Amino acid sequence: MxxxxxxxxxxxxxxxxxxxxxxxxxxxxxxxxxxxxxxxxxxxxxxxxxxxxxxxxxxxxxxxxxxxxxxxxxxxxxxxxxMCETVEERKPDTTRPTDEQFAEYTEYAQAREEACERAGGGIRPHINxxxxxxxxxxxxxxxxxxxxxxxxxxxxxxxxxxxxxxxxxxxxxxxxxxxxxxxxLWREQFLQQSVGVRSNVEAWAEWVGERDSTFGLGASEDEVLAATEALAAELAETPVTIDRERPEDWPAYWPREFDRDALDSFLALGTQPRPVWDVVAEVVAEVRAASAEDAPLSPDAGAAAANILTEQGIPRVESGVYDTVTCEADWPGDLATYYDDMREYRDKYPYHDFNGSGVVGAAPTTCTFRSFDPPEPLVGLExxxxxxxxxxxxxxxxxxxxxxxxxxxxxxxxxxxxxxxxxxxxxxxxxxxxxxxxxxxxxxxxxxxxxxxxxxxxxPDVPADDAPLAEREAAGADQGDSLEDRARDALADRSLWQTPARS
Missing domain, CATH: 3.40.50.1820 (Alpha/Beta hydrolase fold, catalytic domain)
Structure with missing residues (x-):
């Protein structure tokens, strides 16, 4: 090259x-x-x-x-x-913050905008x-x-x-x-990411509901979503430990426990690739059983969960470019607008895929406190x-x-x-x-x-409950390979642009 x-x-x-x-x-x-x-x-x-x-x-x-x-x-x-000056992370480490924690998102966004202005204020208006x-x-x-x-x-x-x-x-x-x-451009784009994430979760829940005899999570989309929400409430109080150490060849982010935040992210990430839907359902079922029994999650289910939780999509760039280009369009200046949206998104769109979905996508950003005036309007497309x-x-x-x-x-x-x-x-x-x-x-x-x-x-080739008996008997509930192997196989072809070419 x-x-x-x-x-x-x-x-x-x-x-x-x-x-x-x-x-x-x-x-x-x-x-x-x-x-x-x-x-x-x-x-x-x-x-x-x-x-x-x-x-x-x-x-x-x-x-x-x-x-x-x-x-x-x-x-x-x-x-x-x-570049932006480094700012200590101040956002709450949770997918479902309380109203009292909303101000922490605001403080972090304002501090990061000030840090970007100090480090690159002279060129920021022209990065668009x-x-x-x-x-x-x-x-x-x-x-x-x-x-x-x-x-x-x-x-x-x-x-x-x-x-x-x-x-x-x-x-x-x-x-x-x-x-x-x-x-x-640009705030609505952020908000719609959460809508897209939930759409995948709902599609997965509908599919799982048609296979209640296999997964036991409910017989309809609504029942499956109710089951995951009930599990989320339990995990918020008492997380399930993951009974497996991080392998040497895995990223530093290897979950030690499965709590409500992990469940929200697991559903957001795991329901995107369709071939892994059965693995997601089986892991959720195992987490629910472990939570009810106050037992650790099995090494196999823990490894499958970690496979999916470390499949974090396109890495978010940490330089000052993201926080500058997305400010080329105007953003609301009224914090009440953000806080109202955060309440809605916390309740309706809690699933977080590390790319800005969930309550993070509704929170204030650097653009809320933009310290420069864009030198030109957005280009009309034709x-x-x-x-x-x-x-x-x-x-x-x-x-x-x-x-x-x-x-x-x-x-x-x-x-x-x-x-x-x-x-x-x-x-x-x-x-x-x-x-x-x-x-x-x-x-x-x-x-x-x-x-x-x-x-x-x-x-996944898992027959629905209303499929002919012979088809269900032929398929069976046992997929043969471990959950970990099935998760690895299903995610193996999703890495083409997860390279330095797209980081």
Missing amino acids: ECATVVVPLNYEEPGEGSLRLEVSRIKAKDEERRQGVLLFNPGGPGGGGLAMPLGSRDFEVAESFDLIGFDPRGVGRSSQL TANTARDMDVIRAALGEEKINYLGYSYGTYLGAVYGSLFPEGLNRSVLDSSIHPDW RDGYPTGLVIQADGDPATQYAGGPAMADALDNQLISVRDSGTHGLYGLNECVTEKVNDYLINGVLPPSRSECDSAPR
Whole structure:
């Protein structure tokens, strides 16, 4: 992988005010005769570093025909960094804080905003989506290309849409994978993450309720949710210990006990990948039995729970970029608005997946106390002057709710690929159907129908209670492998972008 440095203005309106350094990477197309230009990546965030993304994509089919281009956006990684002073974590370590604890979220958000202002106040107004899109056009020119092809994930979908709106003459084919909703910038986007997480939990509860004879957690969605809430109340008083030590090859975060917070996070994370739903149900049943008997959780169930609890999705960036770019839109200034939402989300959306869902998504942020005025309004999105692109969206994606996909496709008059019954965030390279359609578009210029669908990894093959007796007897309740092995197997293919390319 080759690397280069590109110098861009801090402020495009006043180029003399100073410069920033951008680090750019490239892996050249494997087949020079088939080369069709460059494919530029962005992993999302805001604040995700994309410098290593060509390494993660070098075995993809597109690597034959395109130079793969990565870059660390302004403020990120090896580019000129925007950093915040370290602030001691002050938020309550619970998924269901009391009203009295709400002020701790406010104090932390205000302290972090002040710390970011002290460390990077001079450049913060210019760290925004529009300027990052302008930087992309400088990269295009530095590469000597008339146009770029683009593949962006999550926040990178919005960045790609802004680039096309500002520089339509510079964009050829574009793929927006797991799209931000163009009308939810930015607080509503955060709130909707919790709605998406709960939707997965409800879908899991409905599935489990149809298999009460197997799992014993209730015979309907409502009964299963009532059972988990009753268990949450018990675990808040008396957690269940996990009877297994952390293996040497596992991350430092290995739960020692299963309390209410662990249950909320376990359900949020475990109900996203459909193939692991049976493991989630069996672990919850074992936790409930252990709680009733005042006994420890078995080593097998504890290891399965830890597999899921350490599968934390896309890492939240800790530099100052996330806390700055998300302030490019206005946020409410009235704390009562946040506290009212926090009460609702604490009760209705307690499930927390480490990416901002639950009560955290409703709490005040640095943007509540924004110390700078954005130098420009948000860019109006349109597709006028570049080819029709693709938007990809999973209907159970909690990080970017499904509604964002159709909304972005409509805003840009793009084609939409919907991935059904999937909680996956970031699909190209993981979902075979999506990967095939995207490759056909990028390499051959062949668009799928305006609204097409792909399937995802199936739910567990556990017969419902109303299935024929022979089918239930043939399947049986015993899956053979341990809970730990089944959890590992079900999560094994979810790691493509959980690499330095997306951290």
